[in-house]
Amino acid sequence: MVKVLLWGSLAEEAEGQREVQVEAGTLRELLDGLAETFPGLCPELERGVSVSIDGKVYNDAWFTPIHADSEVVLLKRLKGG
Amino acid sequence: MALDDTKKTRDFKVIGTRPDRPDGIDKVTGRARFGADMVLPGMLTGRVLRSPHAHARIRSIDTSKAEALSGVKAVVTRADFDAVPDDMADILDNCMAGEKALYDGHAVAAVAATSAAVARRALKLIEVDCEVLPHVTDVDAAMEADAPVLHDGRQQETVPEGMSQNVIARSEFGHGDVEAGLAKADRVVARTFRTAATHQGYIEPHACVATMSSDGQGDLWVCTQGHYMVRNTCAAILGLEQGQLRVTASEIGGGFGGKTAVFLEPVALMLARKSGRPVKMVMSRSEVLRASGPTSSTSIDVRIGMTKGGRITAGMAELRYQGGAWPGSPVDMGAMSAFAPYDLENVKTIGWDVVTNRPKAAAYRAPGAPMAAFAVESTIDELARGFGLDPLEVRLMNGADEGTKASYGPTYPAIGLKATLEAAKAHPHWTAPLGENQGRGVACGFWFNFGGDTCVSLNITPDGTVTVSEGNPDIGGSRASMTMMAAEELGIPYDQVRTIIADTGSLGQNEVTDGSRVTFAVGLATIEAARAAKREMCRRAAMVWGIDEDAVDWEDGAARPAGPNAGKFPPMTLKEIAAIASNTGGPIAGHHEVNAEGAGVSFATHMVDVELDRETGSTKILRYTVLQDAGKAVHPSYVEGQFQGGAVQGIGWALNEEYIYGKDGVLQNPGFLDYRIPVASDLPMIDTVILEIPNPGHPYGVRGVGETSIVPPLAAIANAVSQAAGVRMTDLPLSPPKVLSALRGNAGA
Numbered sequence: 001m002v003k004v005l006l007w008g009s010l011a012e013e014a015e016g017q018r019e020v021q022v023e024a025g026t027l028r029e030l031l032d033g034l035a036e037t038f039p040g041l042c043p044e045l046e047r048g049v050s051v052s053i054d055g056k057v058y059n060d061a062w063f064t065p066i067h068a069d070s071e072v073v074l075l076k077r078l079k080g081g
Numbered sequence: 082m083a084l085d086d087t088k089k090t091r092d093f094k095v096i097g098t099r100p101d102r103p104d105g106i107d108k109v110t111g112r113a114r115f116g117a118d119m120v121l122p123g124m125l126t127g128r129v130l131r132s133p134h135a136h137a138r139i140r141s142i143d144t145s146k147a148e149a150l151s152g153v154k155a156v157v158t159r160a161d162f163d164a165v166p167d168d169m170a171d172i173l174d175n176c177m178a179g180e181k182a183l184y185d186g187h188a189v190a191a192v193a194a195t196s197a198a199v200a201r202r203a204l205k206l207i208e209v210d211c212e213v214l215p216h217v218t219d220v221d222a223a224m225e226a227d228a229p230v231l232h233d234g235r236q237q238e239t240v241p242e243g244m245s246q247n248v249i250a251r252s253e254f255g256h257g258d259v260e261a262g263l264a265k266a267d268r269v270v271a272r273t274f275r276t277a278a279t280h281q282g283y284i285e286p287h288a289c290v291a292t293m294s295s296d297g298q299g300d301l302w303v304c305t306q307g308h309y310m311v312r313n314t315c316a317a318i319l320g321l322e323q324g325q326l327r328v329t330a331s332e333i334g335g336g337f338g339g340k341t342a343v344f345l346e347p348v349a350l351m352l353a354r355k356s357g358r359p360v361k362m363v364m365s366r367s368e369v370l371r372a373s374g375p376t377s378s379t380s381i382d383v384r385i386g387m388t389k390g391g392r393i394t395a396g397m398a399e400l401r402y403q404g405g406a407w408p409g410s411p412v413d414m415g416a417m418s419a420f421a422p423y424d425l426e427n428v429k430t431i432g433w434d435v436v437t438n439r440p441k442a443a444a445y446r447a448p449g450a451p452m453a454a455f456a457v458e459s460t461i462d463e464l465a466r467g468f469g470l471d472p473l474e475v476r477l478m479n480g481a482d483e484g485t486k487a488s489y490g491p492t493y494p495a496i497g498l499k500a501t502l503e504a505a506k507a508h509p510h511w512t513a514p515l516g517e518n519q520g521r522g523v524a525c526g527f528w529f530n531f532g533g534d535t536c537v538s539l540n541i542t543p544d545g546t547v548t549v550s551e552g553n554p555d556i557g558g559s560r561a562s563m564t565m566m567a568a569e570e571l572g573i574p575y576d577q578v579r580t581i582i583a584d585t586g587s588l589g590q591n592e593v594t595d596g597s598r599v600t601f602a603v604g605l606a607t608i609e610a611a612r613a614a615k616r617e618m619c620r621r622a623a624m625v626w627g628i629d630e631d632a633v634d635w636e637d638g639a640a641r642p643a644g645p646n647a648g649k650f651p652p653m654t655l656k657e658i659a660a661i662a663s664n665t666g667g668p669i670a671g672h673h674e675v676n677a678e679g680a681g682v683s684f685a686t687h688m689v690d691v692e693l694d695r696e697t698g699s700t701k702i703l704r705y706t707v708l709q710d711a712g713k714a715v716h717p718s719y720v721e722g723q724f725q726g727g728a729v730q731g732i733g734w735a736l737n738e739e740y741i742y743g744k745d746g747v748l749q750n751p752g753f754l755d756y757r758i759p760v761a762s763d764l765p766m767i768d769t770v771i772l773e774i775p776n777p778g779h780p781y782g783v784r785g786v787g788e789t790s791i792v793p794p795l796a797a798i799a800n801a802v803s804q805a806a807g808v809r810m811t812d813l814p815l816s817p818p819k820v821l822s823a824l825r826g827n828a829g830a
Contacts, residue, residue, distance in 0.1 A: 005490050008253030008429070009239050018256075043238055050531075052491035056679045056778060057531060064678070073490035076252060076413040078529050080596025081338020081444030081788060 002030060002066050005073045006041075013040030027051060028062035030072065048077040085780035095569040096781060099718045103560045103580065104332070113332040116288030116304030117363045124290065125154055125193040127352050127362035128200035129345070130207050131372060132182035132189055135216035135438040135746025136229065139182060139209065142190055146206035152199035155356035156207070157191045157348060162318065169317045171407040175441050176318075176347050182211065183231060183406035184438050185747045186371030193352040193360045216438040216746040220403035221380050223247040223437045231436045235408055247436050249408040254416055254489050255429035259384075262395025262427030266386025270463050274456040276795070276813045277739030278378040278403075280370055281445050282730070282758045285334025287373060288363040291349035295357065299326040299350055304333050306340040306554055307593030312585045318347045319354070326350075329584040330554040337730065338444030339374055341593050370751040374443020375740060377402040377410045381456040387464040391475040395427035396420050396488075400453060402434060405441035410434045411449030414529075417489035418792075419453035421527035422476070422498050422684060424485040438746050444595060446727060447528045447788035451734065451795050455813065458524035458796030463809055472523050472800070473511065476686075477502045480525075497710025497774035498525065498684035504770050505686045510706045519692045519703065520805030526685045526792025530601065530785040532677030533592035537606040538583070539567060539614050541669040545656030547571065549610070550583040551603050552591030557787050558719035559599045563607045565715055566781070570611035572638035573655055589674050597785025600715060601776070602677035608780050614671030621665040622653045679778025680785060685709035687728065687793035691801040698821030700736055700802055706768040712776040712784030724790045725767040731794020733759045739814050 001021040011018045015038070022033035030051070035042050051058050052073040058064050059077070066072060107113035144156040159177045173179075178189045190207050194200035215229035222228055223245065230246045237250040263269050289303035299321060305311050308330040316323045333340065345362040352360040364373070380401045386394040398419045404410025416432035430453075465475040480502055481487065483495045505511055505523065515521055538550040549567050553559060560580040568575045592598065615635040622640035623630035632647035633640050639652035662669050690704040707724040714720040737757040741749040750756045775782025795813060803810045808823040 007490065008255060008431075009251055013238075055491050055494040057491075057529065058678045059531070059533065059676070061676050061678055071492055075490060076417060078531050078596065079411060079414060079444060079448055080529075080531060080598065081341065081446045081448045 002068060002070060002072055004030065004034065007074060007076065010041065010044055010074060013044065014038040024066055026062060026066060027058055027064040030066055050075040050078045084775055084777045084782050093569060095565045095575055096713065096715050097717065099716060100561065100565070100575045102558065103564060104555065115285050115334055116331045119290040119302040119331065119361070121290060121292065121359040124359040124361050125195060125356055126197045126200050127191055127193045127349055127360045128197070128204055129188045129348065129368070130190040130204045131368070132178065132185060132187040133747070134182055134211065134213050135185050135218065136214040137182045137211040138214060139178060139180060139189065139211045141210045143208040144190060147192055147203040150199065150203050150206060152195040153192055153203045154195065154358055155193040155352045157351045157355060158189070161351055161355065163320055165318050169314065172314060172343065173318050173347065175407065176344060184440050186368065186440060188348065188372065191348045191352060193356045193358070217247070218437050218439055218742045218746055220378055220401050220435050220437060223403060223435050224401065224433070231406055231438065248433055249436055250434040252413050252416055252432045253429065256486065257427030259395045259397045259427045259429045263384065263386040266394040267389045268464060268467060269384060269386040270460050271384040272460055272809070272811055274381045274383065274459065274811045276379045276452045276455060278375045278439065279734045279738040280375040280756065281335070281337035281339035282733065283335030283337060283339055286364040286366060286369045287344055289346050289349050290359055290361045291346070291353040292359045293350055293353040297321060297325055301326065301328045301346060301350065302331055303328060303346055304331045304340065306333070306336040306556060306595060308554065309552060309585055309591045310341070310593045311343055311346055314343050315347050315350055319350055327584055327586045330582055333554050333556055336556055337446045338448060338595060341595050342374055342443050344373055366753060367751040370756060371748050372440055374441055376445040376448065377404050377442045378740070379452040381452065383456045383460045385460045385464060387468070389468055391465060391468065391470045391478050393423060393425055393479045396425055396457065397429050398453065398456060399431045400433065402432070402449065403437040403439065404434060405439045406436055407441045408434060408436060410442055411444065414449035415453035418450040418527050419457050420488035422481055422525040423479045423488065424481045425488060428488045430488070446730065446791040450526065450528060450792045451731065454524065454526050454792045455795035455799060458793065459799050459809070459811065462522070462800040473502060473506050476525055493682070494777060495774060496682060496684060497772050500772045500774055501684055501686040501708040501710060504708045504772060505688055508688070508706055508708070508770065510688050510704060510768070515690065518695060518805055519690060520801040520803070521688065521690050522797040522800030522804065523686065523688050524793040524796035524800060526789055528597065528683050528789040528792060530598065530680040530683055531596040532598050532602040532680045534590045535602045535606045535677050536588040536591055536674045537603060537610045538588060538672040539607065539610040539670060541614060541655065541659045541662070543659055543662065545659040547573070547578045549578060549580040549607060550587060551580060552583055552588040553594040553599045553603055554582055556594050557599070557723055558716060559603060561719060562600050562715040563603060566604050566607045567611050570608050571615065571655060572636065597683065597787040598680065601680050601779055601783050601785050604715065604783055605677050605779055606673040606675055609673035610671040612671065613673065614669060617669050617671065618655065618658045621658050621662070621669070624665055625653065626650045681712060681776030681778055683710055683784050683786065683789040685789045685793055687797040689797045689801050691798065691805055693802065693805045693820060695824055698817035698824065700815060700820060702732055702765055704765055706770065707790055708770040708772065709786060709789055710772045710774050710784060711786045712779065713773055713782040714771050715783060717771060720771055720786050721769040723786045724769045727790025728767045728794050729759055729764060731791050732764065732798060735795045735798035735813055735815060737814050737816060
């Protein structure tokens, strides 16, 4: 199981939990697992998110490995100028 | 790709030097071709009819008189565009109004004619029947329950019931217990800050030339930060397959985030499709200001608690950003970055995304962060000075470091914030004496940086010169830095490499030049492409020598036997290998395609001295120093230029620049005479200090540097002016009337 930190307002869509756990070995499994376990997260996931894994930010790389002890943080989709 | 351990101990030969810029001659002689420089046979001139109203329902548009005018070859309205995918609907709506015109300057029709004069006459013949609606341009006013509503049904599930439909989204970040933290403070400061909408102020207006053949193949020449984005967006809007539309990026005269969207391009293609002729469109300066993408105006509440010793016990910010007429202001980035430089036990930010009757906000260098930093860094400054503490020491005491849990969630790896603060403390600027009516401000800034889809192709020519093709327009010197990284990796001189910006038919998908991503991501791909070419050249040498390819190394621009057991062969140079490429298997190239992840975050500290004129309220910048972590500066002159450019744009944002709307919702200052950007005579030389804390996610340690430098200036300048004036300044820009008013209020207090 991977522990995932959600941002404040997203937690409201995950039964009020700031930290949730999902079974995942990759980024894709993580996002699929979150959507399946917490359907309330789906609108935000569909709008796009970034994910910080051990301090590095990932956007779309589905097969980025995630380890059980990884620090995983869901972020709003990063934009730049 | 991780930091290359071999490079840690190796002295770079090319990286870190300052060779001549490859586009220098072209730009000083006028040979460089910008968006408006493209000319095609039979080309028409396109012009746009824009709404004079801030908010109006379009009942009908009659184009018949315009179409009948001699010389007019096509007229386009929204009726010419088919329905588009959901993610393109707002983009099309901004390029060409549908049911409503949503801001002053919103495009409602366009013509293509044989001359500019005919096109202008044709615009006057287009009859638009519309119902003028109430409008709102202020972010706080737009959130009020009885505010005029721009859209129904766009509010996200994150917004509490009962709020105005103009409030599109709410987001919240942070950790700990803010109220408990504030209770531990010796003092809590709560203030409201406001910033005006500003424009990126790029010199080159938006421009493009479009052609469209009857078989559906199109070509577009355009000034943009991302021609792949332009291709994909235009193809979706016009119902084309992406492969049928080739987009070539021109030289670009500045973008700073403002050229990460399309405005004219789908319209030009539609005019070209309808007329069967090439169509050129160039915005006037007025159109650029009225109808491209400025940044958000904001309203921000901050509460911060601090102990007498300077420790921040809690921080809270509520940020309201208007993003123009459609959802998508950068408030999330502001809310995530507001407290990012600090190690806080209790922190919370709330962001509100609000729509108003203004042009849709586009990115502007670290979008959303400068305004948030202005509010937070001003409040920290007020607390520090209130306790008689050194503002730099307070920032060092509270500064984030490796292992800090960032206010937006992740735990930082190695970062450079404290290095910039220590460098500021040691800089002679910090202890230089100040005169009468002068003040000194300091502020920190943060930006995320990112990577994304990137392709590079590196080709070895028969004479041994090297061409690198990248897919990102060169805004901040990417041709120089890619050339340098290729030369470094191949072990050949800088002059032996030329980098070009390839069109969309020549490489795979490339993300926009934004997010400070190019030197990081395209550099990473360039290094890998060069390594692929080196592997192939080693293989060719091994063939010639009749040894195993694993027994060949690449060093100083030549293949060499890896050791004494590999055999005694003289080094075979890149030129020698290139000359016999046909004999050894054919042309040699390297390429690399990647979704580059692992961009390292970036921090900066800025110091500024100002002097106030108590008669006029004007502010003069006396001295300015930027200290920023670059990871590894590939070409230090360009890095310094990025630091200086961000500081100067921040100076304009802090002191003069603002979109001024009249009561009628019409922009009052759509020109550079009334929209005052800083010019060279307004400024001292901006001093720079480059810190190099390697990014572990890049083989040479590179971090993006293009955006962080605009984050601290608003706060640093406001802190300096506040010190000089003896009044806390909370409303940007600090234009002379505002400063004069504050000075008079203070004198009377």
